[in-house]
Amino acid sequence: MIKLTGVFILSFAILAGSILSAQNLTSPQKNAVRSAESYLSLQGFSRDGLISQLSSPYGDGYSIADATAAVNSLSVDWNAQAIRSAKQYLEMMGFSCAGLINQLSSDAGDKYTKSQATFGAQGAGAC
Structure with a gap:
């Protein structure tokens, strides 16, 4: 039972950390997160490729800083x-x-x- 509780606490801590980092994002960064998640649902992307897509004037046009913050807030393998x-x-x-x-x-x-x-x-x- 203790082992299960430890796993639960660890999972909760990871989830809480993700929620906390998402709360610290600006509105444009939150929008960039939504765009990034949409791209990731369609095809594979590298970290740098996703930032480039989000910040490209031919892509989404987010600032590099907002695109980077958005991608850094995601948990991606x-x-x-x-x-x-x-x-x-x-x-x-x-x-x-x-x-x-x-x-x-x-x-x-x-x-x-x-x-x-x-x-x-x-x-x-x-x-």
Whole structure:
């Protein structure tokens, strides 16, 4: 019973921390959070790629500071996002392991870290 209570307390603390950080966001940052969550529901994004999408004048046009604060307030498994992105690429066309890692980690591509890109390519079965 104590173990279950400890898990409950830890879960509550994490949830409370998320709620608290969300309460500290400005209105534009809260709107950017909503946009970020919408993007994440559609496809895989890296942290930097999501910030770029939110702050791009061709995307949502949030300030870089607001986009960064919004993304930082989210709890996202970036490795899982990298796998998701890798799988999406492989559904569209063939990639070698190295080619997919380069696409995922490129500044002109998805902007994952090299480690995340490697994890994603491996997790998607390209390596």
